[in-house]
Amino acid sequence: MAKIIVVTSGKGGVGKTTSAAAMSTGLALRGKKTVVLDFDVGLRNLDLVMGCERRVVYDLVNVIQGEAGLNQALIRDKRVDNLFILPASQTRDKEALTPEGVAEVLAQLKEDFDYVICDSPAGIESGAQLAMYHADEAVVVTNPEISSVRDSDRILGLLSAKTRRAEQADEPVREHLLITRYNPDRVDSGDMLTLDDIREILAIDLLGLIPESEAVLRASNQGVPVTHDAESDAGLAYADAISRLIGEDVPLRFHEARKKGLLSRMFGGGHR
Amino acid sequence: MSLHRDSADEAFTFKGGMLPMTIMELETGDPERIRLQLGNKRTHSPAFFQHTPVVLSVEKLDEPHLALERICAVCRDHKLLPVAVRGGADPVRQSAWALGLGWFAPLETQRVRSLASVDQATEPPEDDTEPPAQQEAAPAEGATRLYRGTVRSGQQVSAAEGDLVVVGAVNAGAEVLAAGNIHVYGALRGRALAGIHGNPDAGIFCRELKAELLSVAGNYKRLEDIDPQLLHASVEVHFHRQQLEIKPLG
Numbered sequence: 001m002a003k004i005i006v007v008t009s010g011k012g013g014v015g016k017t018t019s020a021a022a023m024s025t026g027l028a029l030r031g032k033k034t035v036v037l038d039f040d041v042g043l044r045n046l047d048l049v050m051g052c053e054r055r056v057v058y059d060l061v062n063v064i065q066g067e068a069g070l071n072q073a074l075i076r077d078k079r080v081d082n083l084f085i086l087p088a089s090q091t092r093d094k095e096a097l098t099p100e101g102v103a104e105v106l107a108q109l110k111e112d113f114d115y116v117i118c119d120s121p122a123g124i125e126s127g128a129q130l131a132m133y134h135a136d137e138a139v140v141v142t143n144p145e146i147s148s149v150r151d152s153d154r155i156l157g158l159l160s161a162k163t164r165r166a167e168q169a170d171e172p173v174r175e176h177l178l179i180t181r182y183n184p185d186r187v188d189s190g191d192m193l194t195l196d197d198i199r200e201i202l203a204i205d206l207l208g209l210i211p212e213s214e215a216v217l218r219a220s221n222q223g224v225p226v227t228h229d230a231e232s233d234a235g236l237a238y239a240d241a242i243s244r245l246i247g248e249d250v251p252l253r254f255h256e257a258r259k260k261g262l263l264s265r266m267f268g269g270g271h272r
Numbered sequence: 273m274s275l276h277r278d279s280a281d282e283a284f285t286f287k288g289g290m291l292p293m294t295i296m297e298l299e300t301g302d303p304e305r306i307r308l309q310l311g312n313k314r315t316h317s318p319a320f321f322q323h324t325p326v327v328l329s330v331e332k333l334d335e336p337h338l339a340l341e342r343i344c345a346v347c348r349d350h351k352l353l354p355v356a357v358r359g360g361a362d363p364v365r366q367s368a369w370a371l372g373l374g375w376f377a378p379l380e381t382q383r384v385r386s387l388a389s390v391d392q393a394t395e396p397p398e399d400d401t402e403p404p405a406q407q408e409a410a411p412a413e414g415a416t417r418l419y420r421g422t423v424r425s426g427q428q429v430s431a432a433e434g435d436l437v438v439v440g441a442v443n444a445g446a447e448v449l450a451a452g453n454i455h456v457y458g459a460l461r462g463r464a465l466a467g468i469h470g471n472p473d474a475g476i477f478c479r480e481l482k483a484e485l486l487s488v489a490g491n492y493k494r495l496e497d498i499d500p501q502l503l504h505a506s507v508e509v510h511f512h513r514q515q516l517e518i519k520p521l522g
Binding site: 124150151153154156157158160161200201202203 | 424446
């Protein structure tokens with residue numbers, strides 16, 4: 001039986017889809033049979049980030065409304081075996097997702113896969129609540145800024161109240177913190193919240209820390225999840241996060257400012 | 273499935289709230305003396321008597337039986353709407369209920385009871401974090417409510433009758449309320465309202481002060497009003513000499 005993991009944040013634009021794509025790719029690269037679902041009906045992006053936008057025929061809404069079978073809608077990733085994508089509909093609105101339909105789709109996927117990754121829409125309304133409802137674990141994506149932290153806090157409250165596990169008084173959803181766009185230099189200069197600040201407020205386990213990186217933007221625009229850019233700082237950081245997700249203990253990195261050499265100090269270095 | 277709850281499907285939702293309420297503190301149980309004074313007052317400030325809801329406080333009266341029905345009738349004649357009674361002996365409480373009025377415990381015993389009940393530390397269920405659930409699981413009268421964990425943005429935890437103890441932080445955007453005292457063993461970054469039924473002796477205690485709002489019996493201070501030197505300190509908050517006083521702990 002698969003683990004259902006929701007990637008969520010409350011706030012938009014913090015890196016949910018990037019993280020869902022990177023983590024599902026990483027899990028598949030380690031031999032886990034993985035499917036990633038886009039719940040952002042009407043604003044779908046996952047297919048772009050995964051680079052499969054030209055191969056979308058059917059989507060999640062079609063499956064739920066019985067217009068296509070699940071196997072027809074699942075898109076096999078070109079680069080990694082064991083990885084499938086279920087895109088969202090761009091033309092329907094959020095009301096097209098019914099709780100019963102989502103439950104049925106997830107129940108079927110759970111039979112066939114090791115990991116089911118749900119990419120949540122932003123916000124705290126029905127779309128986001130549907131994406132988190134069946135989750136066993138949650139990855140809460142947070143940027144080092146105060147509004148993002150507060151929205152994540154709100155989402156954590158919903159995870160403990162509005163999920164199947166909460167309603168059935170089952171074991172609570174396991175919550176993980178994934179900090180993205182972290183820039184140690186800007187943290188040191190006081191522009192960004194520190195890692196410790198964020199951890200203190202949210203008080204959940206740290207899954208990973210993804211540095212602010214050009215590799216992420218490049219990956220999104222090329223439609224190649226940043227995990228494939230294995231030499232990049234962000235690629236390495238996501239690999240660490242995936243290791244922790246499957247239970248390995250790896251040390252934290254990228255949380256301290258790089259020591260500037262003499263030359264970069266003289267010429268201003270290549271930061272920002 | 274209860275996930276997709278449209279507001280159209282639900283007949284109502286329970287919400288915690290604090291409303292301004294006029295308390296009419298009775299010095300006598302004699303309806304005619306009350307009528308006389310109301311008549312005078314009404315000529316002075318007619319605007320006040322517009323079906324204004326009032327709580328009849330009978331704490332000062334030492335009579336086991338009151339002509340509650342007649343007192344209410346006098347009030348209604350003067351366009352005051354009694355909605356509840358505070359204090360009084362058991363017969364008073366029974367007749368209040370019979371008249372369709374609410375009944376509140378008298379202030380003095382409320383305070384004593386809430387302090388005494390800390391020892392008993394009855395622990396209500398912890399799984400209810402959304403406001404509607406709390407209303408249902410409200411602890412017995414005067415009981416201390418113990419909450420373990422972080423109270424997160426958008427959540428509200430309340431102790432409708434006694435003290436509230438939070439072992440954890442109260443984050444920005446969260447709200448904690450109690451009829452009695454509020455203790456936060458962690459950072460208080462959200463809103464804390466103690467003495468919500470008007471108990472001015474209630475207090476707020478916290479390990480790290482960063483509260484958006486502090487209120488005791490409706491007297492409040494905003495984050496902006498708090499002396500910056502007290503921020504991040506362990507403090508206690510009381511209502512003293514007609515204002516909210518924040519003092520470092522220990």
